[in-house]
């Protein structure tokens with residue numbers, strides 16, 4: 680495994696009050712620096728712009744107003760990148776911001792251009808940080824969630840692995856937050872069968888996709904022969920442990 684796309688969920692990136700979890704970011708950037716030393720190429724897909732925006736201006740009063748939401752993402756994206764910039768600079772790593780929309784994946788010419796840009800960034804030793812361009816995308820024309828965006832990015836980058844870091848260890852037969860006796864599924868080779876055997880519970884407050892879009896993301900990358908891992912981003916050293924086969928997670932194999 681050489682090329683890895685890592686997706687960070689909102690609930691992993693932020694504290695309960697909506698501020699960016701700096702401790703998590705430091706752990707993440709430390710691990711990414713280790714991966715770079717191991718000669719891995721890393722792309723990060725990060726949520727968290729809207730939460731950061733809410734936090735930055737201290738309110739979310741017009742929840743239903745699309746333009747207000749778009750404005751929040753514009754404010755928050757800067758905060759988000761600033762947090763990444765600071766966290767990565769401790770390890771002498773530089774980042775590049777890549778904001779994408781659904782159309783970027785529908786037009787071959789645009790797709791090819793983005794692919795070349797990503798390759799160029801990575802070749803230069805830069806860590807691309809990808810997010811959906813929420814400021815210019817209204818709901819109807821959106822990719823909509825970063826699980827899907829990370830799957831599309833994984834296929835675009837021809838990565839060897841997609842890792843979704845969430846706030847749970849993996850996929851369970853029912854929501855682990857609602858049921859204590861939920862059983863985790865470690866390996867999935869047949870996604871349709873999985874969907875027949877589990878129930879999907881409530882979504883987190885800040886989460887957009889929930890578990891359903893994560894399973895769909897697995898479907899998308901598996902179709903291209905790429906495996907996906909869903910794991911708990913809050914765990915110490917999770918990325919390195921995953922690569923060494925030492926961490927609890929759900930592995931989706933093509």
Ligand code: ADP
Pocket residue numbers: 687688689690691844845846847849850851852853854855856877878879880881882883885886887888889890
């Ligand atoms: P993220 O912010 O990382 O994208 P989400 O909040 O969107 O995460 O989705 C993960 C959440 O999905 C978990 O925290 C859990 O509460 C919920 N969930 C619902 N059903 C399941 C299930 N069967 N297995 C695992 N998690 C589930």
